[in-house]
Amino acid sequence: MRTLDPHSPQIPRLASILILFALLAVTWLVWSGFFKALLLFLGLVSSVLCLWLTIRMRFFDDYLFCLPVGLGFVGYLFWLLREVLKSSLDVTKIVLSPSLPVSPRIARIRAGSEHPYDQVLFANSITLTPGTLSMDVDKGVITVHSLTEEGMRDLMSGEMDRRITALRRK
Amino acid sequence: METVIDIVSWLLLTSGGFFVLVGGVGALRMPNLYTRMHAASVTDSIGPILVIGGLILQAGMTLVSIKLAAILVFLLLTGPTASNALASAAMLSGHRPGLAQKMSAEDES
Numbered sequence: 001m002r003t004l005d006p007h008s009p010q011i012p013r014l015a016s017i018l019i020l021f022a023l024l025a026v027t028w029l030v031w032s033g034f035f036k037a038l039l040l041f042l043g044l045v046s047s048v049l050c051l052w053l054t055i056r057m058r059f060f061d062d063y064l065f066c067l068p069v070g071l072g073f074v075g076y077l078f079w080l081l082r083e084v085l086k087s088s089l090d091v092t093k094i095v096l097s098p099s100l101p102v103s104p105r106i107a108r109i110r111a112g113s114e115h116p117y118d119q120v121l122f123a124n125s126i127t128l129t130p131g132t133l134s135m136d137v138d139k140g141v142i143t144v145h146s147l148t149e150e151g152m153r154d155l156m157s158g159e160m161d162r163r164i165t166a167l168r169r170k
Numbered sequence: 171m172e173t174v175i176d177i178v179s180w181l182l183l184t185s186g187g188f189f190v191l192v193g194g195v196g197a198l199r200m201p202n203l204y205t206r207m208h209a210a211s212v213t214d215s216i217g218p219i220l221v222i223g224g225l226i227l228q229a230g231m232t233l234v235s236i237k238l239a240a241i242l243v244f245l246l247l248t249g250p251t252a253s254n255a256l257a258s259a260a261m262l263s264g265h266r267p268g269l270a271q272k273m274s275a276e277d278e279s
Contacts, residue, residue, distance in 0.1 A: 031237070081219070088189060088216040095196035095209055102205055104270035127250035130211045133204065135257040145257065145267055147208040152273055 013060050021051055072167050079163060083129050091130040091147060104145065105152040111140045112158075112165040122164050126155065179227035186220030193217065203260055204267045207253060214249040218242055 028043035029035075054060070094101060111119045123134040123142050131151040136143040146152040189212050196209025222242040229235045261267075 030233075033233075084215050084219070088212050091196065091208060091212050092189065092192045095192050095199060095212075100199060100201075102200070104205055104267065105273040106267055106270040107273040123254065124247075124250040127211070127253045128215050128246065130215055131208055133207055133211065133257055134254055135261055145204050145208075145270060147205060149273070156273075 016060055017051065017055070020054065021047060024050055070167075076163055076167060080125055080128070083160070087129045087131045087151065090151070094147065102147055103149045104147060105149050106135075106143065106145050107152055107156070109142050109144050109155065109161075111142060112161045113168065114140060115168065118164055118168065122161060125160055125164070175227050179224040182220045182224030182227065186217050186224060189213065189220065190217040202268065203265060204257065204270065207257065211249075211253060214253065215246070218245045218249075 024047040025043065028047060032039060032043070111122045113119065113122075119137055119140055119142070123137050126132050126134045126142065126144055131147045132155055133145045134142050135145055144152070144155060146155065193210050193213030196212065197206045200206040200209050219242065222238050222245075226235045226238050229238060
């Protein structure tokens with residue numbers, strides 16, 4: 001299932017562990033702003049604890065930085081924000097209208113990208129948008145529940161999937 | 171300038187509060203578990219975006235703003251994950267989405 005993606009940057013395992021440790025330590029220092037010995041020690045302990053958990057989760061057996069984070073990703077976030085706004089207004093209208101016009105639908109939708117991180121991004125984007133909810137992800141096929149038929153049609157038009165797939169193909 | 175920022179921030183805070191309330195009302199009005207989750211996701215997504223956006227405007231260019239932004243990022247990451255877990259747990263325990271009609275991509279064309 002895990003296919004190697006030539007487009008994602010590959011960082012050696014030990015280097016990614018050290019980078020994550022540095023990130024955690026810096027975050028602790030900046031967040032607390034205290035430099036007492038006890039608090040520094042506690043920060044060290046929690047950084048190492050987090051690191052141990054991530055190693056146990058086999059996070060580093062894959063790639064660390066394989067989310068396509070870049071300008072395209074920021075653009076995608078703004079597009080997603082607009083979608084969230086639009087569908088929030090739609091759901092609000094439904095909730096506040098006396099007749100409660102719901103027409104729930106359920107469907108299986110195939111993610112365009114085979115990369116597991118893209119599929120997670122797709123499923124979470126679906127859930128984040130009110131009115132659609134992903135219930136299960138199985139081998140790239142996402143079971144989606146929608147509040148209205150219209151919402152499902154929007155999702156089936158495939159724009160979200162196209163945008164996510166396009167992030168990795170540059 | 172400060173008044174403008176204050177007004178925008180109040181607008182964001184009150185509209186965020188409105189959407190949180192709508193999510194609560196929807197969770198009460200909807201007919202079954204899955205449709206209730208749709209209503210509650212208004213509280214999950216647009217609520218924190220607007221409320222924390224308003225708070226960031228109040229905090230200005232400080233470390234507090236960065237912390238608030240981090241809280242928003244974590245809420246937006248964990249919210250959908252929890253919803254996915256809830257929906258799939260409901261499915262696994264045999265709670266069928268009885269109201270929902272099946273729809274397939276072929277209907278679309």
